[in-house]
Amino acid sequence: MFNYSLWGIGDIMSDNSFLGGGGAADGIEFQQLDGYNIATTNPLVTSHWQRAYLGIGEANQVLLHVPGITMDATLKNRCLGEAEFLRALYYFYLVRAFGDVPLVLTPATSAAEAASATRTPAAQVYAQVIKDLTDAITKLPVTHPAADDLGRATRLSATALLAKVYLTQGDLPNAAIQARATISAATAAGKALWPNFADNYKVENENGQESLFEVQFKNGLTNYSTDGPGSCMNEFWGARFYGTPYVVASGGYGFNIPEQDLVSRYVAGDTRRAATLFAPGDVYPDGQIQPSSSTALPGNPLNYSIRKQYVGRTNVNNWDSPLNFPVLRLAEVYLILAEAVGPTAEGLEAINKVRRRAFGLPISAPSATRDLTAATPNFTTAVVLERRLELAFEDDRWYDLKRTGTLVATMRAQGRSIQTFNNLLPIPQAEINVNPNLTQNPGY
Numbered sequence: 001m002f003n004y005s006l007w008g009i010g011d012i013m014s015d016n017s018f019l020g021g022g023g024a025a026d027g028i029e030f031q032q033l034d035g036y037n038i039a040t041t042n043p044l045v046t047s048h049w050q051r052a053y054l055g056i057g058e059a060n061q062v063l064l065h066v067p068g069i070t071m072d073a074t075l076k077n078r079c080l081g082e083a084e085f086l087r088a089l090y091y092f093y094l095v096r097a098f099g100d101v102p103l104v105l106t107p108a109t110s111a112a113e114a115a116s117a118t119r120t121p122a123a124q125v126y127a128q129v130i131k132d133l134t135d136a137i138t139k140l141p142v143t144h145p146a147a148d149d150l151g152r153a154t155r156l157s158a159t160a161l162l163a164k165v166y167l168t169q170g171d172l173p174n175a176a177i178q179a180r181a182t183i184s185a186a187t188a189a190g191k192a193l194w195p196n197f198a199d200n201y202k203v204e205n206e207n208g209q210e211s212l213f214e215v216q217f218k219n220g221l222t223n224y225s226t227d228g229p230g231s232c233m234n235e236f237w238g239a240r241f242y243g244t245p246y247v248v249a250s251g252g253y254g255f256n257i258p259e260q261d262l263v264s265r266y267v268a269g270d271t272r273r274a275a276t277l278f279a280p281g282d283v284y285p286d287g288q289i290q291p292s293s294s295t296a297l298p299g300n301p302l303n304y305s306i307r308k309q310y311v312g313r314t315n316v317n318n319w320d321s322p323l324n325f326p327v328l329r330l331a332e333v334y335l336i337l338a339e340a341v342g343p344t345a346e347g348l349e350a351i352n353k354v355r356r357r358a359f360g361l362p363i364s365a366p367s368a369t370r371d372l373t374a375a376t377p378n379f380t381t382a383v384v385l386e387r388r389l390e391l392a393f394e395d396d397r398w399y400d401l402k403r404t405g406t407l408v409a410t411m412r413a414q415g416r417s418i419q420t421f422n423n424l425l426p427i428p429q430a431e432i433n434v435n436p437n438l439t440q441n442p443g444y
Contacts, residue, residue, distance in 0.1 A: 008033050008044045009097060009425070010395030015414050016388070017256045017306075027255065036411070036418040040429040040444050048097060049428050052090040053104070059087035060107050078152075081139030085153040085161070088132035089327075092165060095125040096399050099424045099441060103128055115435045126169060133162040143189050150207040151324075156186055157213040160328045163336045168403050172340040179337035183350075186212070186330055193331055193357050197390075198275035201308050203323055212328035256306055256393070261414065265389060272358050276308050276392050308393050326394055331357075335387050343379040348372055351383055354390055419443060 011017045013033050029044045038045065062083035066076060094101045102117035103125050140155040163178035186192075194200055194210050207214060258277055266273035273279075331354050338351035352371040357363050359370045376382055384404060388397055401407040402423055411418040421443025432438045 009048065010398050011256055011393055013411075014397035014401055015259055015410050016262050016392055016397045017258050030255065034416075036416055036422050038422070038426055038444070040426040040432075040440065042426070042428075045425050046428040046430055048425070049094070049431060052094050055090045056087050056104060057107065059083040059090070060105060063087075064107060077139040078141065081136040081158070082153045084132040084136040085140065085158050088129045088136070088158075088165075089161060091125055091129050091132075092161070092168075095122050095129070096168065096402070097425045098427060101125060102438075116437055117435060118437045119439060126165065129165055130162065133158050133165065137162070142185055143191075151214070151216040153213060156182055156189070156191070157328060159185070160212045160330075160333050163333060163340075164328070167336050167340060168399070170403075175336055176340035179333050179340060179350075182212070182333045183330070183337065186333075191330055193334075193353065193363055195357070195363070196360075197272050197357055200326065200329065201275065201323065206324045210330045211326065212330060212333070214327055215325040217324050258306065258392075259414065262388070262392060265385065269359050270389065271360050272389055272392075277306065306393055329391075329394075331390055332387070332396075335383060335390065338386075339380060339383040343372070343374045343376060347379075348374065351386055354386060358390070 008030050012030060013036070029042050032038045032042050033044060060083075062079060066079050066083075069076065091101070091103075099122050100119040101122075103120035104117055105128070108114035136153070136158040137155055140153060140158055142155045144150055144152055144154060159178050159182040163175050163182060166172075166175035166178060190209070191212075192209050194205070194208070199205050199208070200210055206216075263273075263277065263279075266276075334350040334354050338347040341347040341350075348371070352367070353363050355370050355372065356365070356367055359367070361367050361370060372379070372382060384400055387400055391397070398407070401410055407423055408418055408420055421441065424441045426444035427438055427440050432440065
């Protein structure tokens with residue numbers, strides 16, 4: 001799920017990036033997302049649905065069977081809290097992408113039962129997400145001090161996700177409450193923004209001081225795959241350069257190419273641009289030139305590619321990367337708080353901490369040149385833009401455009417052939433084929 005479908009949905013379907021790739025026959029499933037002509041059989045959409053429900057099914061097994069196991073009470077509680085958090089996370093992805101989805105809370109006892117679920121109204125799904133997270137908060141430790149437990153969900157993971165859920169629903173008072181709780185507990189636990197934005201994307205800083213939850217990756221793929229312990233984003237997103245007998249011009253060949261609109265939003269002095277993007281003239285830290293079997297590989301018309309997930313590679317037969325994928329960071333929680341409370345002293349300080357770090361300034365010292373003020377026009381729009389710059393290519397932009405009601409207008413301005421019904425993805429046809437109780441979303 002995190003290796004394959006999320007970046008196609010969260011970024012390529014937004015104004016952050018377009019597909020790129022090797023031409024008309026390369027990545028058809030991604031091309032459909034890019035062009036908003038999404039087939040109900042699209043394998044990315046199907047993968048997004050099926051992998052989420054696979055995770056939900058595993059969480060349901062834990063929640064059913066662990067209560068009956070004789071074991072340490074603290075560990076039992078933690079296991080249940082982790083399952084509740086993960087079930088909430090998966091349903092959060094599903095309900096935002098598909099709308100009404102089957103709400104399955106116990107393992108099916110037969111194939112017939114599994115193939116008969118009906119779609120539950122989105123409001124009820126959100127209510128269950130909130131319940132799961134609220135329950136998880138009472139069971140999870142604030143942090144995991146033991147190295148072998150790094151990567152597991154914590155109370156900070158749950159409160160941060162709950163703040164994001166409330167923000168998505170437009171429940172700003174509760175979003176603010178949970179964001180404050182996260183920031184307070186994180187600070188008490190020694191969490192803080194990294195002094196330098198780029199520190200978030202270094203292997204040696206994984207699960208570090210700003211991280212609240214991230215998908216764990218390690219080297220483990222030996223060729224193209226979307227399964228396994230390694231991340232293939234390094235290979236997908238990095239600019240690929242081919243040597244003898246053919247050379248790719250114009251910035252290399254790769255996927256998930258930054259849109260010019262995103263590039264131009266980073267103003268002079270914003271360190272996030274260099275940490276997020278490779279620009280013309282940049283030197284790649286590591287890599288290999290490999291032979292090309294094609295005479296027709298396109299280049300990159302903008303000459304920009306994504307740096308965030310790039311760690312280089314020296315083995316041309318190794319597609320994977322050990323770099324974890326950030327799901328929740330403390331910086332996002334500050335931005336949730338700012339959006340929830342508006343241009344108050346609290347909201348301004350929250351967003352300005354993020355902005356000061358972005359411009360290489362002391363995080364807690366006011367800046368006359370970079371701080372937003374109560375006089376800043378369209379404050380909410382400014383916060384959403386800050387989210388775009390801070391969280392680019394972390395699978396947030398499409399969802400932000402949807403929740404702010406600006407998706408259709410924004411993507412039409414980018415020249416995409418989007419329709420109003422594209423605010424939701426199609427229900428995978430493979431699921432409808434085995435479960436006639438599932439209905440298709442309008443327009444598909």
